[in-house]
Amino acid sequence: MTDWNVLISEVVAGKWKDPTTNKAATVPFEMIRIEDSLDGGEADMIAPLKLGRRIAVVSDVNTNEAMGRRVAKHLKPLGTIDELVLPGNTHCDEPTIALVQEKTRHADAIIAVGSGALSDTCKYATFKDGRKYATFGTAASMNGYAASTASVTLNNGYKTSLPAHAPRGIFLDLKVTAEAPHWLSAAGLGDSLCRPTAQVEWWASHRLFGTFYSSVPYTLIADDEPKMIEAAPGLVKHEIAANGHLHRVLTLCGLGVCFTGVSHHGSMGEHQVSHWIDMFAGPAHPGTTHGQQVGVASLAIARLHHQLLALDRPPLIKPTHIVEAEFIERYGVEIGRMCYAEAKKKSFDRPGAEAFNRKLSAMWDELRDELRPMLMDPARMKAAILAAGGPTTATELGLPRKVWRDAMKFARDVRNRWSFLDLADDAGILDDFLDRDEQ
Numbered sequence: 160m161t162d163w164n165v166l167i168s169e170v171v172a173g174k175w176k177d178p179t180t181n182k183a184a185t186v187p188f189e190m191i192r193i194e195d196s197l198d199g200g201e202a203d204m205i206a207p208l209k210l211g212r213r214i215a216v217v218s219d220v221n222t223n224e225a226m227g228r229r230v231a232k233h234l235k236p237l238g239t240i241d242e243l244v245l246p247g248n249t250h251c252d253e254p255t256i257a258l259v260q261e262k263t264r265h266a267d268a269i270i271a272v273g274s275g276a277l278s279d280t281c282k283y284a285t286f287k288d289g290r291k292y293a294t295f296g297t298a299a300s301m302n303g304y305a306a307s308t309a310s311v312t313l314n315n316g317y318k319t320s321l322p323a324h325a326p327r328g329i330f331l332d333l334k335v336t337a338e339a340p341h342w343l344s345a346a347g348l349g350d351s352l353c354r355p356t357a358q359v360e361w362w363a364s365h366r367l368f369g370t371f372y373s374s375v376p377y378t379l380i381a382d383d384e385p386k387m388i389e390a391a392p393g394l395v396k397h398e399i400a401a402n403g404h405l406h407r408v409l410t411l412c413g414l415g416v417c418f419t420g421v422s423h424h425g426s427m428g429e430h431q432v433s434h435w436i437d438m439f440a441g442p443a444h445p446g447t448t449h450g451q452q453v454g455v456a457s458l459a460i461a462r463l464h465h466q467l468l469a470l471d472r473p474p475l476i477k478p479t480h481i482v483e484a485e486f487i488e489r490y491g492v493e494i495g496r497m498c499y500a501e502a503k504k505k506s507f508d509r510p511g512a513e514a515f516n517r518k519l520s521a522m523w524d525e526l527r528d529e530l531r532p533m534l535m536d537p538a539r540m541k542a543a544i545l546a547a548g549g550p551t552t553a554t555e556l557g558l559p560r561k562v563w564r565d566a567m568k569f570a571r572d573v574r575n576r577w578s579f580l581d582l583a584d585d586a587g588i589l590d591d592f593l594d595r596d597e598q
């Protein structure tokens with residue numbers, strides 16, 4: 160039987176050190192366990208976490224069926240177990256967080272049984288009132304289980320990553336996650352395939368702006384990424400091994416943050432495109448999930464990277480076209496102003512653009528040599544998502560062409576994190592790329 164916890168358990172125990180700094184991670188959780196099956200072992204795993212005598216198990220109608228009921232039953236020896244089952248399709252928004260706080264207020268701690276949004280809801284609810292929580296993941300659909308931030312939709316519609324806290328323990332039962340609808344695993348694969356695009360953009364930012372960069376998140380997943388891609392066809396067949404390889408990459412990606420304290424290694428331009436869709440697609444939002452959108456955006460941005468890095472001379476930028484009134488027209492007053500304030504920080508005025516062009520021209524050949532090994536062939540990325548049964552184009556996501564175009568064009572509005580979308584748009588070549596790119 161495969162030991163799915165190699166390297167992960169060493170990092171969590173503080174025994175594995177960043178080879179560049181010789182420092183162990185600051186790990187906020189006590190335990191991560193990925194096993195072929197956890198059925199029957201729940202109480203033994205939760206007991207050492209000392210969560211208290213009264214525990215609320217929170218699931219939704221789907222995950223309760225898949226695992227929640229079983230976890231609640233097996234935890235009974237530990238004390239009083241309250242069960243809260245949310246209606247399906249949980250959104251991590253302010254009303255749902257308040258509901259979970261209210262309904263679980265008598266419990267000492269929460270155990271979340273679900274995937275991204277449900278786990279984030281319990282994470283933020285317990286963070287707000289200072290209680291502990293642990294997570295049983297029910298799908299390999301995204302890499303956020305280990306994150307100490309929560310992706311929350313505020314009452315004004317702005318979706319943002321808020322500081323929260325990490326779970327005391329993360330437990331992944333591969334038999335359960337393999338049985339989840341295969342599109343959830345394909346979404347997790349899509350989320351993982353942001354590695355090449357995020358790495359290229361994070362490294363380029365580091366070289367061009369002198370910002371912090373660390374290679375350790377990529378060292379952690381280096382051996383596992385090829386195995387995950389090779390196993391991708393097994394996701395559609397609900398294979399345990401394919402889910403194991405995927406969960407390892409997702410988990411190791413989450414552990415990267417414990418070394419760096421930032422999310423850049425797995426969240427650059429491609430994530431901004433997904434956030435833009437979630438915030439602004441409105442009635443055109445097809446109900447797709449984070450990982451599905453990130454996968455499609457990663458493919459498009461990987462194609463943009465290949466096109467730009469094939470140029471012998473660098474794309475030269477003009478001062479950024481950034482007008483507050485246009486932001487307000489696009490997003491309304493409140494969110495328009497928030498986005499404008501963020502985007503303004505990374506925008507270029509004329510002297511800034513000239514200095515940037517000088518710097519980029521001087522290092523273009525060197526930078527291209529540095530970035531080339533970080534790229535992944537978009538055809539290989541696409542084949543992996545296709546094999547897993549996931550969407551690879553905006554059309555397959557169910558997004559109208561215009562909304563996709565806007566998402567790629569304006570994704571740069573939502574965050575002060577420079578990406579090649581900023582570079583291409585300031586250089587006046589993004590529209591042309593989008594005219595010709597597959598949609």
Ligand SMILES: [Zn+2]
Nearest residue numbers: 301302350453
């Ligand atoms: Zn993601």
